[in-house]
Amino acid sequence: MPVVAIVTLVLTGLLVVALAGYLIWVVLLLRQITDTLGKVTFGVRAIAHRTEPIGALVGELNTDLTAVADALEGLAAEVERTSTSTTVS
Secondary structure, eight states: OOHHHHHHHHHHHHHHHHHHHHHHHHHHHHHHHHHHHHHHHHHHHHHHHHHTTHHHHHHHHHHHHHHHHHHHHHHHHHHHHHHHHHHHO
16 A cells, blocks of 8 residues: 555544544533523523512502603693793782
């Protein structure tokens, strides 16, 4: 077998080993990423579960604050009317 063929086979083998090493490294990184994403997903679900009761409270607060805002707008209009009528008189 010629020397060139042997060198080609050795270089091809080294290339295959290097590619296999990189692929194994990528697999290990992907496993770590999968583990981290699983933990993040678990945390997000826990937060969503704990904040679930807040939704109803926010709706009630929004209704109450809308009533307060309407009352304040009416009061502001009344104060403005009173101040303009006092200024005119």
